[in-house]
Structures are given as structure tokens and as C-alpha cells.
Amino acid sequence: MALVLMRHGLLLAGILFALGLVGVLVRRNLLFILLSIEVMLNATGLAFVVAGSRWIQPDGQVMFLFILTMAAAEVSVGLALLLQLYHRFKSLDIDAVSRMRG
Amino acid sequence: MLELLWLIPTLPFAGFVALALIGARLSRTKVALIGVGSAGLSAIVAGLVGFRFLLSPPPGHLYSQTLWKWMHVGNFMPEIGLSLDALSLVMVLVVSWVSFLIHLYSAEFMVDEEGYSRFFAYMNLFIGFMLTLVLADNLLLLYLGWEGVGLCSYLLIGFWYKDPANGRAAMKAFIVTRIGDAAMAVGLFLIFTHLGTLKIQELMQRASEQWAVGSTLPIAAAALLLGGAVGKSAQLPLQTWLPDAMAGPTPVSALIHAATMVTAGVYLIARTHVLFSLAPAVQLIVALIGAVTLLLAGCSALTQRDIKRVLAYSTISQIGYMFLALGVGAWSAAIFHFMTHAFFKALLFLGAGVVITGLHGEHDMFKMGGLRRQLPLTFWAFLVGAASLSALPLVTAGFYSKDLILWQAWSSKLGSPWLWGAGLAGALLTSVYTFRMVLLTFFGEAKAQVSRSPGVCIGIPLAVLAVLSVIGGFVELPQTLGNLPLFSEFLHSVLPKAPDQGGAGSLLLFQVLAAIVSLGGIWLAYLLFLRHRHYAENLVRTPLGRALHCFWLGGWSFDWLYDTLFVQPFVTVARLGKEDVVDLFYQGVARLSRILHSGLSATQTGRVRWYAAAIGIGAIVTIGIAVLL
Numbered sequence: 044m045a046l047v048l049m050r051h052g053l054l055l056a057g058i059l060f061a062l063g064l065v066g067v068l069v070r071r072n073l074l075f076i077l078l079s080i081e082v083m084l085n086a087t088g089l090a091f092v093v094a095g096s097r098w099i100q101p102d103g104q105v106m107f108l109f110i111l112t113m114a115a116a117e118v119s120v121g122l123a124l125l126l127q128l129y130h131r132f133k134s135l136d137i138d139a140v141s142r143m144r145g
Numbered sequence: 146m147l148e149l150l151w152l153i154p155t156l157p158f159a160g161f162v163a164l165a166l167i168g169a170r171l172s173r174t175k176v177a178l179i180g181v182g183s184a185g186l187s188a189i190v191a192g193l194v195g196f197r198f199l200l201s202p203p204p205g206h207l208y209s210q211t212l213w214k215w216m217h218v219g220n221f222m223p224e225i226g227l228s229l230d231a232l233s234l235v236m237v238l239v240v241s242w243v244s245f246l247i248h249l250y251s252a253e254f255m256v257d258e259e260g261y262s263r264f265f266a267y268m269n270l271f272i273g274f275m276l277t278l279v280l281a282d283n284l285l286l287l288y289l290g291w292e293g294v295g296l297c298s299y300l301l302i303g304f305w306y307k308d309p310a311n312g313r314a315a316m317k318a319f320i321v322t323r324i325g326d327a328a329m330a331v332g333l334f335l336i337f338t339h340l341g342t343l344k345i346q347e348l349m350q351r352a353s354e355q356w357a358v359g360s361t362l363p364i365a366a367a368a369l370l371l372g373g374a375v376g377k378s379a380q381l382p383l384q385t386w387l388p389d390a391m392a393g394p395t396p397v398s399a400l401i402h403a404a405t406m407v408t409a410g411v412y413l414i415a416r417t418h419v420l421f422s423l424a425p426a427v428q429l430i431v432a433l434i435g436a437v438t439l440l441l442a443g444c445s446a447l448t449q450r451d452i453k454r455v456l457a458y459s460t461i462s463q464i465g466y467m468f469l470a471l472g473v474g475a476w477s478a479a480i481f482h483f484m485t486h487a488f489f490k491a492l493l494f495l496g497a498g499v500v501i502t503g504l505h506g507e508h509d510m511f512k513m514g515g516l517r518r519q520l521p522l523t524f525w526a527f528l529v530g531a532a533s534l535s536a537l538p539l540v541t542a543g544f545y546s547k548d549l550i551l552w553q554a555w556s557s558k559l560g561s562p563w564l565w566g567a568g569l570a571g572a573l574l575t576s577v578y579t580f581r582m583v584l585l586t587f588f589g590e591a592k593a594q595v596s597r598s599p600g601v602c603i604g605i606p607l608a609v610l611a612v613l614s615v616i617g618g619f620v621e622l623p624q625t626l627g628n629l630p631l632f633s634e635f636l637h638s639v640l641p642k643a644p645d646q647g648g649a650g651s652l653l654l655f656q657v658l659a660a661i662v663s664l665g666g667i668w669l670a671y672l673l674f675l676r677h678r679h680y681a682e683n684l685v686r687t688p689l690g691r692a693l694h695c696f697w698l699g700g701w702s703f704d705w706l707y708d709t710l711f712v713q714p715f716v717t718v719a720r721l722g723k724e725d726v727v728d729l730f731y732q733g734v735a736r737l738s739r740i741l742h743s744g745l746s747a748t749q750t751g752r753v754r755w756y757a758a759a760i761g762i763g764a765i766v767t768i769g770i771a772v773l774l
Contacts, residue, residue: 067757076753137753144751 052093059086073128073135077121084114146197147208149190150227153237154276156187157244160269168262177252180265184248184272188241195238198229206230206638207346209282223343228282232639235480236279236412239487243404244272246606250495251396253602254502258394264304268400271297275405279412284333284343287413291329291377294406295322301401302393314392321386325376329413332369335362349419356423363423370417371427371434378410378464381438385703387461388445391453395498398453403460403494404487411467411483415476418640422474428559432472436567439465441701443574447581448697451508452497455582458700459534460490462571466550469568473560475553476640477633482550484632485542485617489533492610496527499603500586503595510582515591523599524587526607531583533614535576535667538660539626542618547572548659549621552652569662576666577673584675625653 059082066079088107095103125135132139160183168176198208211226229237248268255264271294278290303315337343339362340351356363374380379387390402401407414421414431421428439462446458463486470479500516500523501508517524533543551572555565599607621632633642673681684690696702748759 064761068754068761071754140753141751144749 047093047096049093049097052096053090056086056090056093059083059089062086071136071138073121073125073137076137077118077125080121081114081118084110084117146193147203147229148210150194150208150210150229150280151212152190153187153194153241154227154273154280156183156190157269157271157276158273159183161266161273164262164266164269168266171262173256173261176262176265177256180262180269181245181248181252183269184241184245187272187276188245191237191241194229195234198234202638211282215285220341221337223283223285225286226282226344227280228345229280230639231636232412232415232480233279235484235636237276239484240275240279240405241272243487243491243610244268244275244400246609247396247400247404247491247495250399250498250603250606251394253600254396254498255394260304264301264394267297267300267304268397271301271401271406275409278409282345284336284345284348284417287345287416288329288333291373291409291413292326294401294409295319295326295377298322298390298401298406301397302390304393304397308392311392314386314389318386318390321383322376325373325383327372328369328376329373332366332373335366335369339366345416349417352423353419358423359425360423363420364427367417367420367424367427368430370413370420371431374410374413375434376410377413378407378468379461380410380434380464380468381441382703384438384442384461385700385707388454388457388700391451391457395453395494395501398457399491399494399498402457403490407460407464408467408483408487411464411471411479414468414471415480415640418471418476421471422641425559428472428474430472431468432554432559432564435465435468435470435472436564436571437465438462439469439571440567440574443571443578444697445700446578447574448694450511450698452500452510452513452582452586453494453508455510455578456490456493456497459493459575459578460486462575463490463534466547466568466571469554469564470550473554473557473564474641475550475557477636477642478546478549478553480636480640481621481632482546485533485546485614488610488617489530489541489543489614492526492530492607492614493534495603495607495610496523496530499523499599499607500527503597504593505596507593510585512592513586514589514593515587516595517587519591519595520587520598522604522607526611527587528583529611529614531579533618535579536572536659536663537667538656538663540615542614542616544660544663545618545621545623548623548656551659552623552655555655556652569659572659573662573666573669576663577670580667580670581674584670588675623652623656625656 063079063081063083063086066082067076070076070079088110091103091106091110093103095101095106128137128140129135160179163179163183164176168179171179207228207230209226209228211224213225215223215225248265251264251268255261258264274290274293274297276290278287278294281287281290299315299319302318303312305311333343336348340348340355342348342351352363352366376383387402387407391398393402421431442458442461442465446455446462449455449458463482467479467482467486470476470482499520500513503516503520503523504513507513529541533541536544536547538544547568551565551568554560554568555562622629673684685694699705
């Protein structure tokens with residue numbers, strides 16, 4: 044089994060995280076924002092797994108399981124918010140919900 | 146029985162506490178029961194104590210009761226102690242019984258008012274403080290009662306607080322009397338520093354031992370105490386608050402601003418008469434203040450249209466008589482006049498209250514008239530009170546007390562024909578303005594219909610006070626009429642007799658003169674204000690008449706004078722001081738924080754993506770700093 048170099052694994056995680064962050068900042072559709080957040084979470088998880096395999100510790104994979112659980116919970120809340128948003132504003136544009144300014 | 150003394154002020158205080166705590170939740174009947182009941186019980190206890198005192202006087206005609214030690218600072222150990230002697234007994238009896246009658250009256254009079262329990266709570270608090278004032282055995286406790294009644298006066302003048310004018314009148318009363326009280330406080334400091342005690346008996350003894358007649362210290366002490374008395378008793382030059390104090394409900398005017406509180410100054414001077422005897426110059430000033438005040442206030446009373454303001458000026462004028470009596474050393478005559486004045490002036494105010502509510506709050510006498518058929522009981526009671534005020538000879542209490550003052554203003558060593566002349570002129574003014582008021586209100590053609598006639602609770606106090614206004618004078622019959630000076634004999638254990646210069650003339654002659662003046666005033670009033678109304682109207686129409694009328698109507702322009710001399714400069718200085726350096730600094734701080742605030746609030750755009758970007762940048766910066774440093 045060819046070991047993946049930690050450098051490469053972390054680079055991949057960093058790229059995925061940046062992609063996700065850019066998606067969160069650029070996208071206006073709430074659904075895509077949620078997707079981008081998922082990408083970021085997975086990037087973090089990947090970083091944990093890579094680190095775990097580097098030091099041959101199970102902790103990295105345990106952390107990834109936690110992240111998965113949390114991501115599931117986050118998505119359920121996020122989707123509920125999404126439904127409410129659509130219900131109230133008939134659109135998924137996140138910029139429409141800016142009444143709490145100032 | 147005398148050991149019940151402490152109950153006399155405690156009962157009204159207890160009534161106050163009960164009403165203040167649960168009064169708002171009680172029905173009106175229960176509130177009245179507590180308010181009137183505590184005043185009534187206090188009056189009954191006062192009656193029992195007084196009865197006991199008269200039957201078997203305690204040794205030295207003085208009963209003291211020390212309740213507890215107030216504080217202990219160095220050699221300053223004031224006690225909460227009460228003392229009862231002839232002078233305070235007279236005061237206690239008059240205060241508690243007149244208060245009880247006025248409470249009974251208020252129970253019906255105020256029944257439609259909002260704040261019924263608040264009213265009775267304040268009134269009970271007032272009685273408690275007033276009784277503390279007259280029973281105190283040291284000047285500090287007296288001062289506590291003194292300030293307490295001032296507070297109640299403030300609260301009750303502003304009882305209808307929704308009208309800002311009433312609040313202003315209350316503040317005016319509070320501030321003007323405070324000027325006098327400040328002088329009095331300094332006087333107390335002076336007495337304590339030099340005599341080492343504030344106990345009234347001790348300090349009077351030490352003063353007469355240590356201080357020479359006419360030396361600086363007694364003059365300063367007496368003058369400072371006089372300042373307090375002048376403020377509280379609305380004498381020149383601090384009299385301006387009393388006419389405005391009529392903004393309060395009528396029972397308040399009757400109780401506080403006629404019968405009891407305003408005479409506290411008279412009581413204070415009589416109580417510390419030794420100091421005043423040691424300072425003949427100050428005593429002369431007392432007499433002069435009294436004489437001038439009674440004339441000025443009498444003239445002002447002559448021109449007022451508002452029935453309550455007539456009575457207010459009349460009160461100032463009658464207290465002027467008491468000061469005149471104190472000034473010539475006729476101590477017991479002053480207290481005698483205090484007592485009769487309490488009866489008839491309370492009666493007049495209560496009668497005026499019935500008239501005012503009967504006519505839907507109409508205060509203007511020129512819009513009243515012909516009320517004697519519609520309000521017969523009130524008319525007769527008012528007539529008795531008015532007769533007593535104008536000292537109708539032989540049958541009224543006012544005659545005996547005022548006559549005593551006039552006679553002693555002439556015959557006393559400290560008296561003079563001038564003081565007597567002022568008193569006599571004041572007597573003429575008194576009967577003219579009194580009967581002007583009676584004639585305008587109750588005689589002539591009816592101009593308005595009475596909507597509400599008084600019930601039992603109003604009728605009883607009127608009747609009782611009317612009887613007292615007549616028989617109250619028979620406790621002191623002059624030499625020419627039975628020679629039965631019970632009242633001054635009784636007070637003799639506390640207050641010395643007026644120094645008689647002997648053979649100054651015939652008492653009878655002076656009595657006849659006073660009687661002629663009183664009757665002449667009534668006749669003049671009849672002529673000017675009923676028979677030939679146009680005489681008075683023509684008199685006012687002449688240029689001099691109009692000027693005098695305006696001048697007197699405004700109370701000799703004292704308000705204007707004080708406004709220009711004190712209030713306006715003070716307001717100007719305050720306005721200038723508003724923008725000083727210190728304030729600039731604090732305004733700068735305020736402006737800076739406002740700018741920061743608007744900057745920060747601009748970042749709150751409400752856009753989620755902005756917040757996400759901010760979090761991201763923040764994270765990058767934090768990590769960057771952590772990595773680089």
C-alpha cells in the first residue's frame with residue numbers, strides 16, 4: 044500500500060477548504076452555501092484522517108466520525124432554515140434576508 | 146395616665162404606616178376609618194393626658210418622658226424625649242383636636258378624589274410630626290418635627306400633582322421655608338457650641354446664667370431662630386409661599402396652612418422665650434415684623450378675588466398679631482391668639498371648602514353670592530368664624546385674644562403706641578376684608594346654583610369649631626369683664642407675664658376703641674360691598690386706586706422682587722455654567738462614543754455572507770499572527 048505523503052493530503056484538504064470557503068462567500072443560493080459548508084467540513088475531516096495515518100493513531104478517524112455526526116445535525120437545521128426561507132420569501136437568495144442590519 | 150404621652154404622636158404615625166403599606170388595597174371606608182380613627186384616638190389620649198395634667202399637675206408643672214437615646218457622638222447625646230408642660234399641653238390639645246375635626250371633614254370632603262389613602266397617609270404623617278414638634282424636649286427633635294411638617298406641607302400642596310402649577314407651588318413653599326430652616330439649623334449649631342446642650346429646659350437655664358442681656362451671642366442665636374420662625378410662619382420677608390400654598394386641597398389649607406403648622410414659628414419663639422428676652426433688639430424686630438406683616442397682608446387680603454387667598458393673607462396677618470404679641474413680651478397672649486385663631490381659621494377654611502365644592506370648584510368670590518339660603522349651616526358657621534376673626538366684641542373668641550394683644554402692645558414695657566396703632570389699623574382691615582368675603586359670598590343675589598350640600602361628617606366639624614370659636618375666648622376674661630385670666634394663669638408656669646409699665650391708661654377705653662374699630666370695619670364692608678357696590682368700584686377706577694389694587698392683589702410685588710433679585714440671576718448663572726470646560730470634556734467623550742457607535746453599527750449589514758467573510762478574514766489574521774509571532 045503506497046502511503047500518501049502527509050504533505051499531499053494536507054494540500055488537498057487545504058484546497059478543498061478554500062474551495063468551500065469561496066463557495067460560501069460567493070454563492071447567494073442558500074442550498075449551495077450549505078453544500079459548500081459540507082465541502083469545508085469534509086476538508087477538515089480529511090485533514091484529521093491524514094494526520095491520524097501519519098502518526099498511526101485512531102484519533103483522526105474518531106474525530107472524523109464526530110464531524111460526520113455534527114455535519115448531519117447541521118444539515119438538518121440548515122435545511123429547515125432553507126425551507127422557512129423559501130416559505131417566507133419565495134426565493135433562496137440569502138441576501139434577501141438582511142433585515143437585522145444596523 | 147401621663148405615661149401615655151408617647152402614644153399621642155405614635156398613633157398618627159402608626160396610621161401613616163398602615164395606610165402607606167396597605168392603604169391602596171383597602172376600601173375608602175376602611176381608609177377613612179384608619180385615618181380618622183388614629184387621629185381621633187390620638188386626640189382622645191391627648192384629652193386624657195391633659196385632664197390628668199390639669200387635675201394633678203406633676204412637680205414643677207413639667208412631665209418628661211425619655212423614650213430612647215437617639216445617637217451618641219462625643220458629648221452630643223440627643224434623646225428622643227417628650228416633655229409636657231402647660232405650653233405644649235395647649236399646643237397638643239389644639240393640634241390633636243383640630244386635626245381630628247379636619248380629618249373627619251376630609252373623610253367626606255375628599256371622598257370623590259383619586260388618592261384617598263395617599264391623602265390620609267400624608268395627613269396622619271403630618272399630625273405625627275406636628276405633635277413631635279410640640280412635645281419635643283430638645284431642639285433637635287423639635288427640628289425633626291419641624292422639617293417633617295415641612296415635608297408633609299410640600300406633599301400635600303402638590304397633592305394634585307398632575308397640574309404642574311401645583312407642583313411649582315409646592316416647590317416654592319418648600320424652598321422658601323428651607324431658607325428660614327437653614328438659619329434655624331445654624332442657630333442650633335450656635336446654641337450647641339456655646340451652651341453644650343440642646344435640651345430646652347437646660348439650655349434656657351444655662352443661657353440665662355451665662356449670657357448677659359443684649360450681648361452678641363443671645364442676639365445671634367435669637368435672630369437665627371427667628372429666621373426659622375419667619376419662614377415657617379410666613380412672615381415678612383418670607384411670606385410669599387403661603388398664598389400659593391392654597392393650591393392644595395382645602396382641608397390641607399385649613400389644617401396645615403392656617404391652624405397648626407404655620408403657627409410653629411410662634412411656638413418656637415414662645416418655647417425659647419428666654420433667648421429672646423436676653424436679646425431685646427431681636428425681640429423688637431419680632432414685634433416690628435409682626436406689625437408690618439399684619440398691615441401688608443391685611444391690605445392684600447382686601448383686594449383678593451379668590452376666597453382661599455383672602456383666607457391665606459388673613460392667616461399671614463393674624464400670625465403677624467401673634468408675632469406682635471411675642472415681640473412685646475405678651476407670650477401667653479400670643480398662644481391664646483394661636484388657639485382662637487386655630488378654631489376660627491380652620492372653621493373659615495372648612496366653610497370655604499364647602500362653598501367651593503358646592504359651586505364646582507369656583508374660587509372667585511365675585512361669581513358667588515346669595516349662598517346663605519342654599520347652605521344655611523355653612524353660612525352660620527362661616528358667619529361665626531368671620532365674626533371671631535374680625536373680633537366682634539364680647540361674644541367671640543377672637544375679640545378676647547386680639548384685645549389682649551392690642552392692650553399689651555400698648556401697656557407692655559416693650560410696647561409702643563406705634564405698635565398698638567398698627568394693630569388697631571390691622572383690626573380695621575381685618576373686619577373689612579372678612580365681611581367683604583362674607584357679603585360677597587353669602588349675600589346679594591344668587592349667581593350660581595349649589596350642586597352638593599354637606600353631609601354629617603362635614604357638618605359636625607363645622608358646628609364644633611363654630612362653638613369653639615365662640616366659647617374659646619371665655620377662658621381668659623379681661624379685668625373689665627369678670628377678670629378671669631385662667632389661660633394666662635395656666636401658662637404662667639412656663640411663660641412669664643408681660644412686663645407691665647403700669648398706669649398706661651384705662652383698659653376699658655382701649656377695649657371700647659377696639660370694639661368700635663371692629664364694628665366700624667363691618668359697617669364699612671357693608672357699605673362698600675353690599676349697600677353701595679359702586680363706591681368700591683369707583684374707588685378702584687381712580688388711577689391711584691387701580692395702582693394700589695394691582696399692587697395689593699399681587700401681594701406687594703414681593704414675588705416680582707424675589708424673581709428679579711434671586712431667581713433670574715440664579716437661572717442666568719446656571720445657564721452660563723452649563724457650558725464650562727469640564728462639560729466640554731464630557732461632551733467630547735459623549736461625541737466620540739457616538740461616532741464609534743455609528744461606525745460599528747454600519748458593519749452590521751444583516752448579510753450572512755459578509756459575516757462569513759469577516760469570520761474567515763478574522764481567522765486568517767489570528768492564525769497568521771499566531772504563526773508569524
